[in-house]
Amino acid sequence: MIPQQEIVDKITEIAQPIAQESALELVDVEFRPSGKRWLLRVYIDREGGVTIADCERVSRELGRTLDVEDVIDHPYALEVSSPGLTRPLKEKKDFERSRGRQCRIITTAAIEGRTDFRGKIMGVAADDVEVKDERVTYKIPLGTIKKANLELEL
Secondary structure, three states: OOOHHHHHHHHHHHHHHHHHHOOOEEEEEEEEEEOOEEEEEEEEEOOOOOOHHHHHHHHHHHHHHHHHHOOOOOOEEEEEEOOOOOOEOOOHHHHHHOOOOEEEEEEEEEEOOEEEEEEEEEEEEOOEEEEEOOOOEEEEEHHHEEEEEEOOOO
16 A cells, blocks of 8 residues: 555645646645545635636546546545635745735744744745734744644634
């Protein structure tokens, strides 16, 4: 059996050009057990959002390619969707694009005694994300970020 991360990497490699052909960004690929089958979830996005037709097109093309490439050796369900309003932030460019938006960041190491931050993304300087809560601006090294998501702004 191929290791799960190796499968995710291969699917990412296949899905990236399929998304780019439609002027879409491949945001994330998840592959995990879900009952007796596995769930392959692919998130796509673009400025202004994605349509159902975008998701259908990527799903159809990716499904065909995965069948030919035979990357996954057990039953799975493929879902293609938008990352939604609380999209994950994984790379430096995600934080740069989200400047001024509210987020939640969980770190692997404590920064000023904390590992859980909520606030507005002020910017990215060098390899740090600057996040401001009600009072303080924190510089969070990208390498310490375990999980980060945009938050709904009410």
